[in-house]
Amino acid sequence: MKFEDIYEPIEVITHFQEGRLRPLRFKWNGRVYKIRQWNGFWINRQGSNRQYHFSVQADNSDFVELMFDDADLQWQIARVCLDG
């Protein structure tokens, strides 16, 4: 099992409800991944901005950490864990 830092901008389909956001699908390297499971989320305060980190399991069973930065309203794929 190996972890890789990626920090690349990605497109994410997100569900916003009652002040909460939840990633549903993301597109990375031309492939769309469905999020199968949410493991947890945490917030990193960067000055007055916040980065929302989501630990999720993609439909190929890989662990992925997604990050939404409210400074530029952009999603990034922060980290992946490749099973192996």
Next chain:
Amino acid sequence: MAERLIMHIDADAFFASVEQGFNRQLRGRPVIVGGEAGQRGVVHTASYEARACGIRTGMPLIRAKKLCPRAVFIKGDFAHYRAVGESLREIYLRYTPRVEFTSLDDAYLDIGDSAHLFGSPVYMAREIRREAEEKTGVSLSFGIGGSKMIARIASGLDKPRGINHITPEHEKAFLRELAVEHLPGVGRRVKEKLVDLHIFTVGQLAALPRLAVEQMLGKNGRTLWKLANGIDEREVERKVVPRQISRETSFPRDTGDEKAILGGLQYLTERIARRLREQSLSARTVGLKLGYADFSRAARAKSLERASSDGAEIFGMVRYLYGQMRLKRVHIRHIGVSVTQVRDKSVQETLFDGPRRAEALNSAVDELRERFGFMAVMPAETLQLKSRYRNDAHGYILHNPALTR
């Protein structure tokens, strides 16, 4: 008045537990936080599964890999651990307002006035544990007793996920049979001295006359004798002034580049100064630590004229110490800055304008950082690090990100 009742909560293998909590694939597997397997550096935290293979904190990563080849090695992310630590704080504060946070992963709760609201102290601990596991996935161990010392010792006896309540009538018997190294303040050297005298248990130490222990162990002896006899009147303090604040990092590759070394030292100093100002503290003594490529180490400390929380002033001393110490023609692998003699900051320590101007400047810098992140304003010398480290608004991601605070 309710009887004194202190709860000590300690997260089990905190960093590894956070990683396992947020990634189900890691649960039940040996996890080592500190760096990648081939990277130089040491184990910062090992999960209980990794500890079963003989992995210990401080062990070189290369050795850890040999001992436990199937372990998962993780660099770690201090911002993540801090966020989880904050979630734990929020949980504790819902149970009592009297909480002393001694670090990210452990805290003392004065539950004398609130335990009855939850049925019993043990039931309260179970509730906190359930809530913490549900929200963060982190497992906690609890010690409950009539003093901080009893609570602390009890929390460490039954890890992970243990809850130990030592009732007042059992305290003496509990301490009597306990191995002496469980007492806070008994390190390797003190233990050796005590073992030489055939003192193996806390009960044996408690039975000695106080003056004999003082004579044997100096200043520390009096405190130890009191603790051995169950005397610990320390209160749960909401604000704790730390004895020392330090920041350290290793370079990814050994370096002799003065600009990079001084840039790194100034960056670490800025982080310390910010922490001091955040908590309205100042410090008088500045320490510098250098680790050389040949694995030798050098350290030196010197006091400032007056306590300060000004990064430039503290760095002035770091630079002076560096000039005094940097005599070896060997590359440097590790640097560290520390401040001691930390105290609550008095509003005015001098009548002269210089320090007050620096304070005004620092307060403006802090406001900018509060709004735009730590990297919004940086001393020019620290920009040397841009070519070496990835950075975000919060700071540089140093070689050992588990500790990059």
